[in-house]
Amino acid sequence: MSTLLSAAEPLIELAIAEDIGPGDATSTSTLDAGAALRGRIVAKAPGVIAGLPVAEAVFQRVDPTITFVARVSEGQEVVAGELVAEVSGPGRALLAAERTALNFLQRMSGIATLTRDFVDAVATTGATILDTRKTLPGYRVLDKYAVRMGGGANHRLSLYDMMLVKDNHIDSAGGICPAVARARALHPELPIEVEVRTLDELRQALSIEPPLDRVLLDNMSLETMREAVAIRAGRVPLEASGNVTLARVAEIASTGVDMISVGALTHSVKALDLSMKVAPEAAGVSLAVAEAGGAADPRTRIQEIKAALGERLVILGHHYQRDEVIAWADFRGDSLQLSRSAVETQAEFIVFCGVHFMAEVAAILAKPGQHVLIPDLTAGCYLADTATPDAVQAAWDALDAVLGGAEAAFTPITYVNSSAALKAFCGKHGGLVCTSGNAGPVLRRALAQRPRVFFFPDQHLGRNTARRMGIPLEEMLLWDVRRPPSAAEIQRARVVLWPGACNVHQRFRPGHVDAVRQAYPGMRVIVHPECTMAVVDLADDAGSTAHIIKQVAAAPAGTQWAVGTESRLVYRLQQEHPQQTIIPLADVPPYCATMGQITLHNTAQVLEALGEGRLLNKVTVDASTAHWAKIALERMLAL
Numbered sequence: 207m208s209t210l211l212s213a214a215e216p217l218i219e220l221a222i223a224e225d226i227g228p229g230d231a232t233s234t235s236t237l238d239a240g241a242a243l244r245g246r247i248v249a250k251a252p253g254v255i256a257g258l259p260v261a262e263a264v265f266q267r268v269d270p271t272i273t274f275v276a277r278v279s280e281g282q283e284v285v286a287g288e289l290v291a292e293v294s295g296p297g298r299a300l301l302a303a304e305r306t307a308l309n310f311l312q313r314m315s316g317i318a319t320l321t322r323d324f325v326d327a328v329a330t331t332g333a334t335i336l337d338t339r340k341t342l343p344g345y346r347v348l349d350k351y352a353v354r355m356g357g358g359a360n361h362r363l364s365l366y367d368m369m370l371v372k373d374n375h376i377d378s379a380g381g382i383c384p385a386v387a388r389a390r391a392l393h394p395e396l397p398i399e400v401e402v403r404t405l406d407e408l409r410q411a412l413s414i415e416p417p418l419d420r421v422l423l424d425n426m427s428l429e430t431m432r433e434a435v436a437i438r439a440g441r442v443p444l445e446a447s448g449n450v451t452l453a454r455v456a457e458i459a460s461t462g463v464d465m466i467s468v469g470a471l472t473h474s475v476k477a478l479d480l481s482m483k484v485a486p487e488a489a490g491v492s493l494a495v496a497e498a499g500g501a502a503d504p505r506t507r508i509q510e511i512k513a514a515l516g517e518r519l520v521i522l523g524h525h526y527q528r529d530e531v532i533a534w535a536d537f538r539g540d541s542l543q544l545s546r547s548a549v550e551t552q553a554e555f556i557v558f559c560g561v562h563f564m565a566e567v568a569a570i571l572a573k574p575g576q577h578v579l580i581p582d583l584t585a586g587c588y589l590a591d592t593a594t595p596d597a598v599q600a601a602w603d604a605l606d607a608v609l610g611g612a613e614a615a616f617t618p619i620t621y622v623n624s625s626a627a628l629k630a631f632c633g634k635h636g637g638l639v640c641t642s643g644n645a646g647p648v649l650r651r652a653l654a655q656r657p658r659v660f661f662f663p664d665q666h667l668g669r670n671t672a673r674r675m676g677i678p679l680e681e682m683l684l685w686d687v688r689r690p691p692s693a694a695e696i697q698r699a700r701v702v703l704w705p706g707a708c709n710v711h712q713r714f715r716p717g718h719v720d721a722v723r724q725a726y727p728g729m730r731v732i733v734h735p736e737c738t739m740a741v742v743d744l745a746d747d748a749g750s751t752a753h754i755i756k757q758v759a760a761a762p763a764g765t766q767w768a769v770g771t772e773s774r775l776v777y778r779l780q781q782e783h784p785q786q787t788i789i790p791l792a793d794v795p796p797y798c799a800t801m802g803q804i805t806l807h808n809t810a811q812v813l814e815a816l817g818e819g820r821l822l823n824k825v826t827v828d829a830s831t832a833h834w835a836k837i838a839l840e841r842m843l844a845l
């Protein structure tokens with residue numbers, strides 16, 4: 207039995223005794239003994255799911271004949287209304303177990319959801335979000351598991367598996383050095399962390415040999431944390447703690463600390479709103495079959511409208527889309543490739559099942575009379591949103607001021623994962639667009655044209671590409687929006703990188719590669735270049751989504767792959783290449799939440815509107831922006 211279920215078992219016993227006790231009086235009196243029910247556990251709010259194995263264990267503890275089928279993965283983001291799991295079996299048992307199962311699932315999903323918010327807030331930095339021991343008594347293993355499902359990492363589990371020397375210990379032992387000496391003498395086998403309150407205490411902690419495993423900066427101001435990062439000079443990892451809120455965490459991470467511990471993840475839990483609706487189990491009809499039919503089924507509506515519109519309609523499905531959506535796509539691919547395929551058709555209506563910037567590219571390239579629609583206008587891109595036109599313009603102005611003419615010195619390059627406004631910015635300033643597949647040639651062309659490059663919004667793609675071309679890290683400058691670099695730093699830079707990152711690919715860590723190497727010797731690790739440099743350096747191969755698909759498809763049968771990219775694509779590769787062993791690189795595989803906003807339901811709504819002659823969720827780009835953005839795209843396509 208897993209550690210999670212071992213820890214959950216006594217809690218489940220306690221909860222069932224508390225809630226069901228001698229029996230569910232209402233269900234036993236209102237339901238026939240032989241009545242069978244099926245239930246659908248549905249998310250009523252967006253969030254991250256954690257605790258499905260525990261919920262299943264609750265149902266099975268109440269009645270082992272209950273069938274539990276998870277419809278999403280642990281750690282997966284869901285949208286409001288999304289089906290999370292289905293259960294079927296004896297009605298009385300199902301209803302008796304419902305509350306307890308949901309209580310576990312809601313609490314754990316609430317922790318995972320809040321953790322993901324913190325993880326996303328620091329995704330453009332290298333900081334890791336940690337939990338604390340501020341957990342519900344008895345629930346520590348469950349709470350900490352949920353933090354991992356949210357993308358956070360665990361601090362020590364208890365007082366026995368790591369030493370944290372805090373102010374009370376230091377004061378009692380007579381100082382940091384004696385406290386550490388005593389702790390190490392008695393427990394040399396345990397990692398040790400020391401809490402410091404001032405820079406003077408930090409210096410004392412840094413003077414200890416051998417170096418400490420970690421230093422905790424307790425309740426320090428941002429300025430002091432920045433100084434602490436400079437003082438430690440990479441010697442010991444630093445953890446920030448105290449007064450960490452969602453509003454402050456990005457600023458704290460920007461100081462350069464390695465970890466940030468957040469008590470609120472587990473001490474201030476807001477349960478994720480989930481509900482279970484039941485219906486009589488139709489004899490001999492499985493849940494999946496029952497769901498697939500019927501006039502209200504979105505699949506039926508999509509099929510009818512697709513047939514009615516024929517070649518007037520083309521549906522595009524990005525590789526990171528849900529399986530049930532991509533099943534309807536006329537073209538499947540990555541963003542630029544999809545747009546180019548669509549505009550070559552005679553279709554009047556292009557329904558882009560992807561995120562907003564992708565639909566914008568299709569709108570920019572569309573022929574007169576072609577309309578681009580997206581099932582959810584709010585489906586954005588975390589990475590694209592890290593670079594607003596105003597912020598990029600402010601950085602450009604700063605470069606201009608230092609070098610006396612940014613346009614003579616810098617070629618601006620925007621990754622295609624950016625707003626149309628930034629593509630237009632590049633078009634106006636002699637720059638161009640790149641994709642993850644052609645970033646190398648684009649960078650080379652840019653550097654042949656002008657001596658320097660301003661690359662946005664993805665720092666990792668820019669850094670990984672420039673390094674591959676042999677440009678040393680010392681010639682790259684990471685722009686800091688809060689504290690713009692000095693004139694001297696700008697003058698030294700050949701490649702200026704915008705501090706953006708994708709919150710999906712950023713979640714792959716070097717530890718994931720190490721764990722795969724240990725568990726599966728000989729397995730090839732292939733990652734997307736939006737991953738950090740540390741991950742790309744450890745991988746066997748890095749390349750665009752198209753490159754990853756091509757490599758896996760072309761490999762001999764029996765090849766083993768750990769794939770570091772969005773999870774829906776990884777699982778689809780698994781299904782489509784059963785002759786290979788394919789696993790996600792991370793233990794909690796990351797999903798793109800905004801891609802997940804596109805559902806069968808909202809796709810059907812857009813098509814239904816088309817069927818009625820309405821353009822729902824039309825994506826438009828104003829003529830001037832489209833003109834300049836197209837120039838930047840065409841410069842890339844001309845390469």
Ligand code: SF4
Pocket residue numbers: 526561586587588589590623708709710711772798799800801
């Ligand atoms: S995977 Fe990352 S870059 Fe791609 S759409 Fe999602 S957030 Fe944006």
